[in-house]
Amino acid sequence: AHLLAYNRSLMEMTFAIIKPDAVRARHTGRIIERIEEAGFTIRAMQLRHLTVKEAEGFYAVHKERPFFASLTTFMSTGPCILMALESEDAIKKWRGLMGATDPAKADAGTLRKEFGASIENNATHGSDAPDTAAFELGYFFPGIQFAR
Numbered sequence: 821a822h823l824l825a826y827n828r829s830l831m832e833m834t835f836a837i838i839k840p841d842a843v844r845a846r847h848t849g850r851i852i853e854r855i856e857e858a859g860f861t862i863r864a865m866q867l868r869h870l871t872v873k874e875a876e877g878f879y880a881v882h883k884e885r886p887f888f889a890s891l892t893t894f895m896s897t898g899p900c901i902l903m904a905l906e907s908e909d910a911i912k913k914w915r916g917l918m919g920a921t922d923p924a925k926a927d928a929g930t931l932r933k934e935f936g937a938s939i940e941n942n943a944t945h946g947s948d949a950p951d952t953a954a955f956e957l958g959y960f961f962p963g964i965q966f967a968r
């Protein structure tokens with residue numbers, strides 16, 4: 821019982837998106853396969869076509885960046901897959917599996933290297949810290965009881 825409680829305490833949840841470019845290219849199944857092979861547990865998942873307003877709210881931290889308008893337009897070009905992923909050290913682990921923001925700079929074997937086309941059309945999103953994970957999970961899954 822003590823060991824179980826200890827392991828549970830290391831668990832963390834992150835927020836992930838399979839972006840519209842990857843859904844459009846029919847890479848959803850292969851990306852989810854990689855997520856499960858890596859040991860994440862999917863606690864929530866939704867296929868959803870974001871409005872520009874929803875994308876703008878989600879990426880509000882980037883609103884002064886030169887690519888903000890292009891990014892939020894891209895994110896609403898088609899449905900994406902929204903997910904809550906759980907594992908030990910989930911935030912860092914999911915960013916490692918995704919690879920660098922720019923697919924051209926991403927390591928071999930990462931999702932962005934394999935499925936990303938450009939720095940903007942880079943297949944996946946992942947929270948970068950506990951506070952952004954909490955904001956992003958709450959933004960898209962408000963009031964949800966995560967499945968166990």
Ligand code: ATP
Pocket residue numbers: 882887891920921939940941942944945946947948
């Ligand atoms: P994400 O937040 O999507 O997980 P990230 O943390 O690796 O990616 P950020 O710097 O937070 O990258 O940028 C958010 C998103 O904005 C990127 O994933 C990408 O789609 C887009 N983006 C980032 N830099 C550029 C750029 N220079 N030109 C166009 N789009 C960009």
Ligand code: MG
Pocket residue numbers: 946948
């Ligand atoms: Mg980011």
